[in-house]
Amino acid sequence: MVWRVGLxxxxxxxxxxxxxxxxxxxxxxxxxxxxxxxxxxxxTLEALLPDVExxxxxxxxxxxxxxxxxxxxxxxxxxxxxxxxxxxxxTRAGAPKALTTSTAITQALRALRxxxxxxxxxxxxxxxxxxxHFLEDQGFTVPFSKGWTLAGSDAYCATPPGVWRxxxxxxxxAHADASFLSCANVQGIGIVDDVEAxxxxxxxxxNQAVIFEALRLIGWRGEKRPPGRVFETLV
Numbered sequence: 001m002v003w004r005v006g007l008x009x010x011x012x013x014x015x016x017x018x019x020x021x022x023x024x025x026x027x028x029x030x031x032x033x034x035x036x037x038x039x040x041x042x043x044t045l046e047a048l049l050p051d052v053e054x055x056x057x058x059x060x061x062x063x064x065x066x067x068x069x070x071x072x073x074x075x076x077x078x079x080x081x082x083x084x085x086x087x088x089x090x091t092r093a094g095a096p097k098a099l100t101t102s103t104a105i106t107q108a109l110r111a112l113r114x115x116x117x118x119x120x121x122x123x124x125x126x127x128x129x130x131x132x133h134f135l136e137d138q139g140f141t142v143p144f145s146k147g148w149t150l151a152g153s154d155a156y157c158a159t160p161p162g163v164w165r166x167x168x169x170x171x172x173x174a175h176a177d178a179s180f181l182s183c184a185n186v187q188g189i190g191i192v193d194d195v196e197a198x199x200x201x202x203x204x205x206x207n208q209a210v211i212f213e214a215l216r217l218i219g220w221r222g223e224k225r226p227p228g229r230v231f232e233t234l235v
Contacts, residue, residue: 003028005214006059006067006095008052010038012153013185016070020207023189023226028215031062037074039152045082048074049089056093066097066217068104072182072206073127075100076134097217101184101206104213106138111212111233112202114178118144118171120164121182122156125149131182144174156185165191169198181205192227202229 005024009016011034021030033055037048052069059067069075069086076083083102090098109117117140121128128147135142148167150156164181168191171179178201181188188205195203204212212230225231 001027003066003218003220004031004062004064005029005218006031006033006056006062006064007070007210008033008035008055008059008068009070009184010034010074011036011041012038013071014153014157015185015187015207019187019189020184020211023208023211025215025220025222025224025226027222028218028220031059031064033058037071045074045078045085049085052086052089053093056090056095060094064095066099066214067095068098068210068214069100070184070206070210072101072105072131072184073123075102076131079134080137097214099210099213099217101210102134104209105135105180105204105206107213107216108204108209108230109135109140109178109180111216112178112204112230114140114176114202116141116143116174116176116178118142118174118176118179119146119182120144120167120171120179121147122150122159122186123147123183128182143176144171146170153185156183157187159186161187161191164188165195168195168203172199176201178202178204184210189227196229204228204230
């Protein structure tokens with residue numbers, strides 16, 4: 001059997017095809033569409049919703065089994081209420097299964113039975129704190145929250161995975177149940193196994209969490225799984 005997953009991503013994103021898509025199982029085909037929604041093209045969530053519906057419709061045409069609005073900051077920008085509006089837009093457009101990045105992160109942390117999470121992001125501290133508040137609204141404690149204030153998408157993409165590994169290891173003293181590297185535009189999935197081994201606890205990334213939640217929603221149960229303890233919960 002072959003499944004199809006659709007991803008709606010910011011037009012500035014370069015890591016979804018470069019990094020994320022290659023970690024999906026071979027029997028899951030990924031279709032990607034882009035929206036201008038970040039940087040100088042940033043819109044309010046209300047203004048963005050019609051674009052989300054239209055983009056979702058193109059992925060419905062491609063017979064996708066699950067469709068994700070995949071942008072961490074935008075999916076968390078207006079709290080759980082904003083997340084619900086995004087999910088409703090996807091459903092109205094015909095998505096058989098709908099998810100956002102924030103949905104996926106929450107579900108991955110719950111699957112891991114995490115109660116506390118250490119948060120690292122490339123964003124400034126204000127945006128990072130907003131994400132921490134979103135996680136707290138979902139019932140998690142956030143004992144560590146650090147934004148590295150990188151200068152936009154080019155800097156996000158250019159930061160080597162090893163730098164993110166070292167930054168994730170800096171969360172050790174927080175003794176969180178899990179660590180989370182936020183942003184769909186950074187290179188993070190390849191460091192997950194190493195960080196988990198060094199910290200002795202699970203790690204998730206935005207891209208990895210969306211893979212997890214998409215596979216969970218479509219009922220995928222194959223043998224060869226992407227990196228990370230969270231995939232061990234797919235039984």
